[in-house]
Amino acid sequence: MSRLLPFIGFMLLVGLFGFGIWWNTQHDPNAIPSPLLDKPAPTFNLPQLYEPTRMVSKADLLGKPYLLNVFASWCIECGVEHPVLTAEGPTLGVQLVGYNYKDAPDDAKGWLAKHGNPYDLLIADEPGHTAIDFGVYGAPESFLIDAKGVIRYKHIGPLTPDVVAKELKPAIAAMLKEAP
Amino acid sequence: MTPELGQLALILAMLLALAQSVLPLVGAWRGNRALMAVARPAAAGQAVFVAMAFGILAWAFLRFDFSVQYVADNSNLALPWYYRIAAVWGAHEGSLLLWILILNVWTVALAAFSQKLPEVFASRVIAVMGLIAVGFLAFIIFTSNPFGRLLPMPGDGADLNPVLQDPGMTFHPPMLYMGYVGFSVAFAFSIAALLGGELEQAWVRWARPWTNVAWAFLTCGIVAGSWWAYAELGWGGWWFWDPVENASFMPWLVGVALIHAQAVTEKRGSLRAWTILLSIFAFSLSLLGTFLVRSGVLTSVHAFASDPRRGVFILAFLTIVVGGSLLLYALRAPKVLGGKPFKVVSRETALLISNLMFAVAAAMVLLGTLFPLIGDALNLGRISVGPPYFGFLFPLLMLPVVLLLPFGPFLRWGKGDAPVLKQLLLRAGIAAAACAIVAAFFVDGQPKAIAGVAALVWLTVGVLLYALKRWREMPRGRRYPAEMAGMLLAHLGVGVFVAGVLLSESLSVTRDVRMAPGETQHIGNYDFRFDGVHHTTGPNWTADQGVVTVTRNGSETTVMHPQKRTYPRGQVQTESAVDAGVTRDLYVALGEPMDANDIEGAWALRLYYKPFIRWIWAGGLLMMLGGLVCATDKRFRIKRSAKAEAGAEAADGLQIQETRA
Numbered sequence: 001m002s003r004l005l006p007f008i009g010f011m012l013l014v015g016l017f018g019f020g021i022w023w024n025t026q027h028d029p030n031a032i033p034s035p036l037l038d039k040p041a042p043t044f045n046l047p048q049l050y051e052p053t054r055m056v057s058k059a060d061l062l063g064k065p066y067l068l069n070v071f072a073s074w075c076i077e078c079g080v081e082h083p084v085l086t087a088e089g090p091t092l093g094v095q096l097v098g099y100n101y102k103d104a105p106d107d108a109k110g111w112l113a114k115h116g117n118p119y120d121l122l123i124a125d126e127p128g129h130t131a132i133d134f135g136v137y138g139a140p141e142s143f144l145i146d147a148k149g150v151i152r153y154k155h156i157g158p159l160t161p162d163v164v165a166k167e168l169k170p171a172i173a174a175m176l177k178e179a180p
Numbered sequence: 181m182t183p184e185l186g187q188l189a190l191i192l193a194m195l196l197a198l199a200q201s202v203l204p205l206v207g208a209w210r211g212n213r214a215l216m217a218v219a220r221p222a223a224a225g226q227a228v229f230v231a232m233a234f235g236i237l238a239w240a241f242l243r244f245d246f247s248v249q250y251v252a253d254n255s256n257l258a259l260p261w262y263y264r265i266a267a268v269w270g271a272h273e274g275s276l277l278l279w280i281l282i283l284n285v286w287t288v289a290l291a292a293f294s295q296k297l298p299e300v301f302a303s304r305v306i307a308v309m310g311l312i313a314v315g316f317l318a319f320i321i322f323t324s325n326p327f328g329r330l331l332p333m334p335g336d337g338a339d340l341n342p343v344l345q346d347p348g349m350t351f352h353p354p355m356l357y358m359g360y361v362g363f364s365v366a367f368a369f370s371i372a373a374l375l376g377g378e379l380e381q382a383w384v385r386w387a388r389p390w391t392n393v394a395w396a397f398l399t400c401g402i403v404a405g406s407w408w409a410y411a412e413l414g415w416g417g418w419w420f421w422d423p424v425e426n427a428s429f430m431p432w433l434v435g436v437a438l439i440h441a442q443a444v445t446e447k448r449g450s451l452r453a454w455t456i457l458l459s460i461f462a463f464s465l466s467l468l469g470t471f472l473v474r475s476g477v478l479t480s481v482h483a484f485a486s487d488p489r490r491g492v493f494i495l496a497f498l499t500i501v502v503g504g505s506l507l508l509y510a511l512r513a514p515k516v517l518g519g520k521p522f523k524v525v526s527r528e529t530a531l532l533i534s535n536l537m538f539a540v541a542a543a544m545v546l547l548g549t550l551f552p553l554i555g556d557a558l559n560l561g562r563i564s565v566g567p568p569y570f571g572f573l574f575p576l577l578m579l580p581v582v583l584l585l586p587f588g589p590f591l592r593w594g595k596g597d598a599p600v601l602k603q604l605l606l607r608a609g610i611a612a613a614a615c616a617i618v619a620a621f622f623v624d625g626q627p628k629a630i631a632g633v634a635a636l637v638w639l640t641v642g643v644l645l646y647a648l649k650r651w652r653e654m655p656r657g658r659r660y661p662a663e664m665a666g667m668l669l670a671h672l673g674v675g676v677f678v679a680g681v682l683l684s685e686s687l688s689v690t691r692d693v694r695m696a697p698g699e700t701q702h703i704g705n706y707d708f709r710f711d712g713v714h715h716t717t718g719p720n721w722t723a724d725q726g727v728v729t730v731t732r733n734g735s736e737t738t739v740m741h742p743q744k745r746t747y748p749r750g751q752v753q754t755e756s757a758v759d760a761g762v763t764r765d766l767y768v769a770l771g772e773p774m775d776a777n778d779i780e781g782a783w784a785l786r787l788y789y790k791p792f793i794r795w796i797w798a799g800g801l802l803m804m805l806g807g808l809v810c811a812t813d814k815r816f817r818i819k820r821s822a823k824a825e826a827g828a829e830a831a832d833g834l835q836i837q838e839t840r841a
């Protein structure tokens with residue numbers, strides 16, 4: 001009987017691995033569930049990037065859905081994402097709000113001047129305090145927020161053409177269908 | 181056209197592998213010599229076709245055949261030729277092909293050197309190697325074809341992951357695979373022995389150098405990987421307990437146990453079942469490593485493609501190979517038992533203790549590696565155990581090994597005498613304590629560093645005292661046979677390694693600083709002066725290159741050039757500058773410029789002073805060398821007459837008794 005122990009132990013491992021494979025087909029291993037999904041977006045009141053004296057609050061943006069895109073000039077992945085935003089932004093059918101994260105305003109402006117500005121509106125969170133409410137843990141991140149101010153979709157990491165086509169656009173379509 | 185030939189070659193190789201495994205097994209069972217004779221030619225044929233497939237893929241890389249998907253994904257026109265060769269094993273499909281190629285190298289060597297083994301046994305061994313090849317060839321053919329076409333053909337390819345564009349990385353995978361696959365020989369031996377229901381000590385003796393060589397390669401691969409992580413990743417660390425690192429470390433630990441268990445079985449006939457079980461484990465863990473890296477079951481920084489179909493295939497393969505062998509073990513192990521009894525104070529006991537420690541350590545690493553998965557399975561949420569778990573338990577398990585290691589060689593087989601041990605304890609213990617006290621003044625009383633010095637002296641003095649004993653008691657020419665010399669070298673390596681780990685961990689200085697050109701930082705007696713950053717270009721990258729001049733007491737030690745490279749696809753890769761030395765490494769990694777538009781201004785830099793870190797790899801290389809030297813021992817070359825040899829052995833003070841004779 002004791003000689004069977006290694007075999008039994010191994011079979012338990014096999015069960016565990018089988019479970020692991022099944023689990024990974026059901027879950028995205030990189031997904032960290034956002035507690036904010038389908039919840040009202042946190043309130044914020046932030047200055048515009050180009051006109052720091054004018055503040056933009058969550059209430060100002062209610063009524064129209066928008067895509068909040070967290071970016072920074074120091075973020076390499078944002079440079080990867082930027083051409084995608086520039087190309088796909090106008091086809092999304094929602095406003096594109098740039099959320100400049102932990103960035104010196106001049107760096108951000110220089111970066112946008114160099115790479116182009118696809119955003120309809122730009123707000124700046126230089127100290128990064130509001131970003132904590134959004135649960136941002138790195139740039140880039142994108143939040144789709146509907147007309148009532150509810151977060152409908154969230155993506156961590158750069159938006160690639162693939163993500164835009166397979167996740168973002170369906171999420172926008174579903175949102176618009178519900179509340180035209 | 182050519183890539184399709186590669187595909188065809190793989191299919192033919194698989195058919196030959198089937199012939200190589202099934203026919204000799206039937207032949208050995210039925211006593212049909214004609215069928216058994218198929219083993220060697222089939223193995224040779226399989227090797228030819230696999231080599232052909234590998235050559236075709238390499239050729240596709242060399243002539244930029246971007247119509248092959250794998251080539252287009254992993255190379256481009258700017259990639260230098262040597263990295264195009266390395267790109268062959270730079271991703272999943274090609275590295276699998278390398279695995280198979282190396283399996284064939286081992287099989288052909290085995291076929292060539294096994295002529296003197298009994299035919300039934302040799303053909304079973306080769307057949308088991310063939311079965312493994314069938315599994316891997318089926319895996320590559322059905323799930324991971326490296327010759328898939330990409331149409332229309334792109335004008336240029338993507339790129340080899342820049343992280344892999346490093347000399348250390350080009351030879352790390354082949355070395356590691358030589359080790360992984362090498363354990364298949366010991367595995368095939370055990371399976372053949374279980375199938376036949378008998379295990380001659382002479383066969384174990386014949387198998388020993390194979391295990392030693394495989395283990396030496398694995399050591400070399402792990403050292404290369406560790407060195408690469410240190411030099412390339414810019415974190416200054418040498419081991420991270422990452423799941424993929426653990427995947428290579430587990431077979432290594434079991435390999436250590438196996439090497440020592442084989443020595444006992446070969447010389448005394450004892451521990452047979454344990455040796456067989458360990459050789460099954462060593463190879464199973466090698467397979468498991470492959471599985472963990474590729475199945476996507478565990479996510480890791482350097483995991484390959486995660487495709488559930490591949491995961492299911494490998495899991496099925498793993499279940500058949502490992503489950504089958506363990507079942508065979510459960511049924512047949514009682515048949516191969518035997519050996520001589522031994523007393524509590526004996527070399528066998530010492531080896532058994534070390535064996536248990538290494539086996540437990542491997543189990544501990546396995547548990548830690550699989551913990552996130554267990555957490556998911558039991559719905560405990562996302563758990564991972566990191567360096568705190570391993571960093572606490574592993575040293576705890578290795579402490580008895582370090583303490584007991586010098587005693588092992590002094591013990592006799594069967595029954596050792598205690599007075600010799602007391603003498604050793606006294607001498608080496610006093611030397612270690614004295615050196616530790618002296619060292620305490622040099623290392624500011626850092627307990628880890630003191631322990632490092634004590635361990636080094638304890639192990640070195642212990643090994644040297646044994647060398648001295650051999651010198652005094654043995655006649656000329658018999659003092660240090662290769663097996664003995666290898667053992668001494670490897671054990672010295674342990675001391676050097678432990679000292680390197682403890683000293684570098686406790687005495688290292690790390691500083692993250694902002695430096696403007698002309699500024700100086702003082703770290704560990706050295707002054708690092710930052711002389712600014714300029715642009716430079718390489719064969720397929722551009723880089724910001726920093727200049728850091730290091731001086732000590734005013735005289736220049738070295739000028740270092742850390743780089744931040746940008747590859748054609750925009751990937752950024754840090755190239756740390758390392759000034760290596762026997763007693764210390766100086767290490768500079770370039771961070772970010774303070775102002776992105778002004779690279780000539782101030783930068784964030786990371787400076788390290790790492791004393792004795794090189795000893796870690798030196799220790800590893802000594803262990804590797806020990807393994808290789810050991811394998812060259814003349815004693816391992818099989819002779820027809822086992823009895824005649826046993827007579828010669830007895831004169832060497834080693835009593836060999838063939839239990840089956």
